[in-house]
Amino acid sequence: MQSVQFTDEDVGKSVVNGDGDEVGIISAVEHGTAYVDPDPGITTKITTALGWEDIDDEDGYPLQEEAVATVTDDEVRLASNL
Template sequence: MSAMFTDDDVGKPVVNESGDQIGIVSAIEHGTPRIEPDPGTIDTVKAKLGWEEMDEETYPLQEQAVDRVTDDEIRLKGDLSNVGGTDTGL
């Protein structure tokens, strides 16, 4: 996927492959969405996206984790096994 993220994406929910909201886009920095994870899902999200070593309020969402972007949401891929690592973040 080759997504172009813009300020129009700020405020969109970020959902997993099942459609469950895991966070919200809080900002776009240099074309990369910054995600504020939902408190109830933060541990799972951090583990799936390789953010365990990061302790931030928002996390960078890397393009390779995104399945699609619609007018209403950003949906993540079902298989995130090749996305994790501290350089990819959520």
């Protein structure tokens, strides 16, 4: 995917994994970086897979550009290798 520039319009979009399972939502966007609020049921699995286990951020976790496969009007799909 080409460079991803998130905007405030992306707040509230579902974040789904490569299998289409919802793993969280975009909770905030700051300076083009989206922050994900992970689904509490799978927080440990996702945070570990994305290297966020030591991060504590009230807005959520920053979504790295290389983790994004596609962005649509309704969702952000993560790369299937996560």
